[in-house]
Amino acid sequence: MKKTVMLLASVLTLVFFLGPAYSLDAGNIEIHGFISQGYLLTDSNNYLAETEDGTFEFNEMGINFSSDLTDLLRIGLQIFARDLGTVGNDEVVLDWAYADYRWLDWLGLRAGRIKIDYGLYNETREMDMLRTGVMLPQSVYSELWRDSFSCINGAALYGYVPMSFMGRLAYDLQIGAMTFKKDAGFTRAFGRRMNETLDISSMDADYAWFADFQWSTPLPGLKTKFTAYDIEGMEADGNITVTMMDGSTVNSAVTYELAEKNGYVLSLEYVLKNLILAAEYSEDNYQIKTDMEAQIQAQGNPPEGGLPQGDGPPKITSEGWYVSASYRFTDWFETALSYSEYYPNADDKDGEIKNDHGGHPFMSWLKTTTLSTRFDINDYWVLKLEASYNDGFGGINLADNPDELGPYWTLFAAKMTFSF
Amino acid sequence: MRIWQLALTMFLLSQYFASVPLSQAGDILIIANKEVPASVLSKNEIRSIFLGEKIRWDDDRKMTFVILKTKEHDEFLRAYIGNTAAQYLNYWKKMVFTGKSKSPKAFDTPEKLLDYVAETEGSVGYIPSEAYSDAYNDKVKIISVK
Numbered sequence: 001m002k003k004t005v006m007l008l009a010s011v012l013t014l015v016f017f018l019g020p021a022y023s024l025d026a027g028n029i030e031i032h033g034f035i036s037q038g039y040l041l042t043d044s045n046n047y048l049a050e051t052e053d054g055t056f057e058f059n060e061m062g063i064n065f066s067s068d069l070t071d072l073l074r075i076g077l078q079i080f081a082r083d084l085g086t087v088g089n090d091e092v093v094l095d096w097a098y099a100d101y102r103w104l105d106w107l108g109l110r111a112g113r114i115k116i117d118y119g120l121y122n123e124t125r126e127m128d129m130l131r132t133g134v135m136l137p138q139s140v141y142s143e144l145w146r147d148s149f150s151c152i153n154g155a156a157l158y159g160y161v162p163m164s165f166m167g168r169l170a171y172d173l174q175i176g177a178m179t180f181k182k183d184a185g186f187t188r189a190f191g192r193r194m195n196e197t198l199d200i201s202s203m204d205a206d207y208a209w210f211a212d213f214q215w216s217t218p219l220p221g222l223k224t225k226f227t228a229y230d231i232e233g234m235e236a237d238g239n240i241t242v243t244m245m246d247g248s249t250v251n252s253a254v255t256y257e258l259a260e261k262n263g264y265v266l267s268l269e270y271v272l273k274n275l276i277l278a279a280e281y282s283e284d285n286y287q288i289k290t291d292m293e294a295q296i297q298a299q300g301n302p303p304e305g306g307l308p309q310g311d312g313p314p315k316i317t318s319e320g321w322y323v324s325a326s327y328r329f330t331d332w333f334e335t336a337l338s339y340s341e342y343y344p345n346a347d348d349k350d351g352e353i354k355n356d357h358g359g360h361p362f363m364s365w366l367k368t369t370t371l372s373t374r375f376d377i378n379d380y381w382v383l384k385l386e387a388s389y390n391d392g393f394g395g396i397n398l399a400d401n402p403d404e405l406g407p408y409w410t411l412f413a414a415k416m417t418f419s420f
Numbered sequence: 421m422r423i424w425q426l427a428l429t430m431f432l433l434s435q436y437f438a439s440v441p442l443s444q445a446g447d448i449l450i451i452a453n454k455e456v457p458a459s460v461l462s463k464n465e466i467r468s469i470f471l472g473e474k475i476r477w478d479d480d481r482k483m484t485f486v487i488l489k490t491k492e493h494d495e496f497l498r499a500y501i502g503n504t505a506a507q508y509l510n511y512w513k514k515m516v517f518t519g520k521s522k523s524p525k526a527f528d529t530p531e532k533l534l535d536y537v538a539e540t541e542g543s544v545g546y547i548p549s550e551a552y553s554d555a556y557n558d559k560v561k562i563i564s565v566k
Contacts, residue, residue, distance in 0.1 A: 030522045066519055071482040076519040096519050105474050115518050127517045130510055160473035162464060168473065220502045274504055328506055376506075419513070 033063035034419035036128050041412045045393060046400035048143055049085025051411070058415070059083050060126055062095055074100040080126060084143070085400065087184045095126065096151060106159035113151050117172045117212045118227050119265040119280055122149060127419075132326040132336035133372035134386040134413040139320025139342035140265060140282045144397055148186035152176040152208060165218055172212040178205055178231065188397055190236060193316075193344070194256060194288070196398075197241040205261075206233030221271040230262040242296045252296050260287040260315060274328040280321065283346070287315040318395070319346040326372075334374040342366040344395040362407035365392040380420055386413040448496050449552055450563040452544040453537055457481075460564045466500045469544060471511065472521050477542060486525045486533055486545040496546045534560060 038058035042051040049055045059082060066076030080095035082088040098112030115123040119140055124130045135143075154176015161169040180187050180203035191200040214225040235257045242250050263284035270277045324338035343349050343365050351361025370388040377383060388411040398405075450466065452458070457479045461469075468474040469485050477483055487493055497503050503511065515521040527533040530551035537543045538559035552562070 030516075032516055032523075034517070062517075064517065064519065066516075066522060068522065074519075074521075078517070078519065098519065100520070102475060105468075105476060123518050124514050127513070130514055130517070160468065162468060162474075164464075168464070168468065170473070271503065271507060276507075328504065331506070334506075 029065055029067045031063065031065055032420060033061075034127060034129060034417060035059075035061040036415055036417035038134065038413060038415035043410045044406040045409045047396065047409075047411055048087075048400070050400065055085070057083050057085055058413075059090070060128060062126060064095075072102055074102070076100075082126070087147070104159070106161050108158050110156040110158065111154075113153050114156050114174060114176070116149055116152050116210055117156075117174060118149060118210060118229065119282070120225060120267045120269060120278060126150070128384075128415060129382045129417045129419045132334050132374045132384075133324075133338070133370060134384050134415045135370070135388070135411075137280070137320075137322035137324065137338055137340040137370075138366060138368065138395070139322050139340040140280045142189070142342075142395060144189035144395070145186050147184045148178055148180050150179075152178055152210070154207070167218045168216040170212075170214040170216070172210075172214075174210040174212075175207060178208045180204060187236070189395070190256075191238065192397060195240055198238050198254070199240075200236050200238040202238075203236040204234070205231045208232065223269050225265075225267040225269075227265040227267070228262070229264070231258075234258040234261050240296070250296060254296070257289040258286055259289045260285055276326045277324070278326075279323045282320050284318045285315055288313050316344075317346045319343045332376045334376070336370075336372040336374075338368075338370045338372075340366075340368045340370070342368075342395050360393070360405060360407070362392040362394075363405070364394050366394040366396065367391040380418055382417045382419075384413075384415045384417075386415075387411070388413070447549055448492060448499060448546050449549050450544065450546050450565060451534065451537055451552070451556075451560045452563050453541055454559060454561055455481075455541055456544065456561065456563075458563065459561065460566050462566050463500060466565065467502070470501055470524075472515060472524075481542045484525075484540060484543040486527060486536055486543060488530065488533060488546065489526050489528055490530070490548075492530070492546070492548045 036059060037056065039054065039056055040047070040049060040051045040058050041054040044052065046052050049057050060080070061082070062078050062080040064076060064078035066074065068074050075098070077097035078095040079092055081090045081092045083090045094113055096113050096115050098110050098114050100108060100110045102108040117123055121131065121136055122141060125136055125141060125146065128134065152174055154174065156172060156174040158172040159170070161171070163169055182200065182202060187200050187203045190203065191198045208229060208231040210227065210229040212225065212227045214223060216223045235255055237253070237255050240252055240254045242252065244250055263282060265280055265282040267280045268278065320340070320342040322338055322340035324336055326334060326336035328334040345353065345364060348354055348364050351364035354364045355361045368388050368390050370386060372384065372386040375383040375385075390409050390411065392407060393405050393409075450461065457477050465474060469483060470487070472485075475483050488496070494505050497505060497508050501508060512521070512523055516523050525536070527536065527545075530547040533545050533547060534551070534556055537545050538556070544563070
């Protein structure tokens, strides 16, 4: 695998030293790529990696090939590798690969491995050079869900519908299978949410759908977007350690079935010359079918009438929103300011429930203020420097923090990207 | 109710006045291959074409748009697309890096763009008005903006 990463990095380096153009053209095949190296440092708490000591385990690289086979049919693929702490480790994966049949302006079909269209920026989150900041607002684009919410293996219908003086409507309807890796993405976040001792061995779902509608309003520069999604037949297998009523502990294999896993994002973006204002609000719901811990405890001391069934644990809704403003001062300098709030459990915004269960109340929220700067050195090189002040530690994987957590912490991020 | 009526009236007036300077704009000319079936395009249609949303002419022929790398590119974007050059480049990088489209063909000079449009069926582009001469009358057509 390391050989593949080296090959990918070598190709990108070769392109740089040969003198890059905006793209490479090999006959009818268009080639683009990017490579970035970042650095993360926190004053307290490890965030996504061993950041308290500073870490360079933060990079991304990708190269894509595409070609128009006919006037209507287009094919392409992108291979991608990334590293962020213990996630990715520069393993080369197929980022996207699909055929695109553009039949009419208002109707096209994509089939294959497709980037998930979720909110304003999910499709392009791997491509750092397409935004001002280093990190996307975690309230809507959680790093923990990144791998699972990156791509879907399936098909999509999409199109653009002019609406005369009412502006333009774009839609994108995607359906297919999502990928849940054991040690990354949603799987890690799910395990921590269910029980600290839960070790997930596999996670899968029957299928998922995403529906997007984007309206470019008659007011020039103003667009709004709505994304809804639903994941059907989702379940996770693993092992859990439960403390029984008599104080003994039991290790048991468990299967968590989700009765519900869905959510939506509302997005708004306004572009006025060099100013871009954006705001997004998201909700994410899940509900487990059966209370596994209650079942295991009941097995040790079965109540009359058998094991508890019922409706299972209550539905949990997480909620997040952010507002951001970015402004390009010159051809080479752009800055952005954003404020983001995220609540893993919208019914526990003040942390009382978390406190009652022995946790830190500040793990019930994450409030982040971020100042980003971007320097476009030339058409191919971008340098970004970013500082975030954080209140709380909600929705972040605790595995990187065996020691005591602090409620207030600052993240510094730097990233250099080359793209062509 | 009156506030809504007033708002609607102001909106319709702003749309009308917003369209006037474009139809009279003398600095940028929208040009197309001689065989293209359209002679008039709305500002919305031009925006959709140069954002890759509209890909076919009314006779079902494939549409190919081309852009300039000169300073007129900024003027065109400001007048028709409502983007800066950096935002437009970012938009197309997003399309390219998600596999949705190839990058637009771009030319260093209006003359090269004119030659390409003259030779390429279904193509459309823009040039500064001073770059156009009668010599191109038989090769390309000027598109009016309504």
